[in-house]
Amino acid sequence: MGEIFNKHVSSMSESSEIEEKSSINSFSLVVILIKIIRDLTPILEKVARNIDKLDLIMKKSPDILYSFLFKDFQEIVESPYTEEFMSEIENFSTNLIASSKEKKASSRQKVSHPPISIIIPSLNEEEAIKQTIADIQKQNLPNVEILVVDGLSADRTQDFARKMGAKIIVEHRRGYGRAIQTGVENAKGDILIWMDADFSYPAKYLSALIQPIIERKADIVLGNRLRKLEYKSMTPSHLFGNVILTIIFNIFYGKRIKDTQCGLRAFSRRGLEKMNLEKKGMSYATEILIEAVKKNLKIEQIDISYRKRIGETKLNTFKDGINILLTIIQNRFRKKS
Ligand SMILES: Nc1nc2c(ncn2[C@@H]2O[C@H](COP(=O)(O)OP(=O)(O)OP(=O)(O)O)[C@@H](O)[C@H]2O)c(=O)[nH]1
Ligand SMILES: [Mg+2]
Numbered sequence: 001m002g003e004i005f006n007k008h009v010s011s012m013s014e015s016s017e018i019e020e021k022s023s024i025n026s027f028s029l030v031v032i033l034i035k036i037i038r039d040l041t042p043i044l045e046k047v048a049r050n051i052d053k054l055d056l057i058m059k060k061s062p063d064i065l066y067s068f069l070f071k072d073f074q075e076i077v078e079s080p081y082t083e084e085f086m087s088e089i090e091n092f093s094t095n096l097i098a099s100s101k102e103k104k105a106s107s108r109q110k111v112s113h114p115p116i117s118i119i120i121p122s123l124n125e126e127e128a129i130k131q132t133i134a135d136i137q138k139q140n141l142p143n144v145e146i147l148v149v150d151g152l153s154a155d156r157t158q159d160f161a162r163k164m165g166a167k168i169i170v171e172h173r174r175g176y177g178r179a180i181q182t183g184v185e186n187a188k189g190d191i192l193i194w195m196d197a198d199f200s201y202p203a204k205y206l207s208a209l210i211q212p213i214i215e216r217k218a219d220i221v222l223g224n225r226l227r228k229l230e231y232k233s234m235t236p237s238h239l240f241g242n243v244i245l246t247i248i249f250n251i252f253y254g255k256r257i258k259d260t261q262c263g264l265r266a267f268s269r270r271g272l273e274k275m276n277l278e279k280k281g282m283s284y285a286t287e288i289l290i291e292a293v294k295k296n297l298k299i300e301q302i303d304i305s306y307r308k309r310i311g312e313t314k315l316n317t318f319k320d321g322i323n324i325l326l327t328i329i330q331n332r333f334r335k336k337s
């Protein structure tokens with residue numbers, strides 16, 4: 001702008017020097033202004049033609065526009081740069097529109113992902129709860145709430161879980177099954193996942209676990225630990241119990257479940273609502289499978305790896321094993337409800 005003005009002033013003053021050698025009068029100033037306007041007209045026309053884009057940039061990134069318009073104004077008004085400037089504006093606005101469309105599309109995708117609730121029953125798991133939650137958060141699954149169902153822990157499990165951003169549900173009554181049920185009652189998700197608080201189930205399988213439910217191929221997806229078991233991740237007695245209970249379950253119910261005692265599972269809310277469940281302890285996990293079989297719900301299975309748990313087990317191999325066995329036998333001869 002300054003240069004254009006100076007250019008016109010100097011050319012006027014040169015001609016004035018030749019003719020009258022007088023200083024710039026008001027008439028010559030008007031002439032300069034007219035010339036400036038004439039030179040600026042094509043630029044202004046281009047700006048006017050692109051006013052919508054400029055308006056958009058103004059709304060989205062006023063700082064960038066200001067720096068375009070003011071910092072580099074000297075260059076802008078000189079015609080060689082005008083084309084470049086306008087094409088830059090055009091590129092910039094095209095990119096801006098494309099990226100805002102992308103953002104809208106990805107936010108629509110996130111919203112369309114069904115809400116997921118991950119239910120983690122916990123009892124004195126301060127050594128493992130942080131890692132368990134961090135492992136889930138690392139997966140960056142959209143639309144997920146993490147519910148830690150605690151109430152009996154005498155250690156810092158609740159504090160740690162809260163600090164990690166999980167929602168804490170207090171359940172003072174005893175039992176793994178009861179804790180899961182309380183979690184289900186408080187969950188907002190359409191897909192519900194169960195997971196232990198002991199860092200034994202790798203969260204990298206969550207995405208594969210929910211996929212069959214999203215695709216409506218299954219109401220329940222079970223993990224199977226027995227194929228990819230890590231060395232010494234299960235005690236020999238737990239391994240033996242799991243295998244025996246799974247074989248007996250399959251004989252009694254004519255199914256081919258690979259690991260009936262796996263604690264990593266996903267359910268559709270629709271499927272869960274069809275079940276009548278009574279057990280409150282560890283046998284809850286078996287009762288729910290029996291109900292699923294009786295209600296003809298679709299079950300899918302995925303192989304998962306399994307880590308040695310951190311902290312003390314809450315499972316009583318003998319007592320819980322007998323309870324699970326009784327649950328399998330008793331329910332086989334019960335009428336459908
Ligand atoms: N809220 C609550 N959680 C429980 C209770 N009993 C067990 N849990 C939790 O339920 C999950 C399963 O218990 P575990 O001790 O891991 O049982 P398990 O997985 O069969 O056995 P391990 O292979 O030794 O881990 C763990 O996260 C426990 O902290 C209970 O009475 N109340
Ligand atoms: Mg466990």
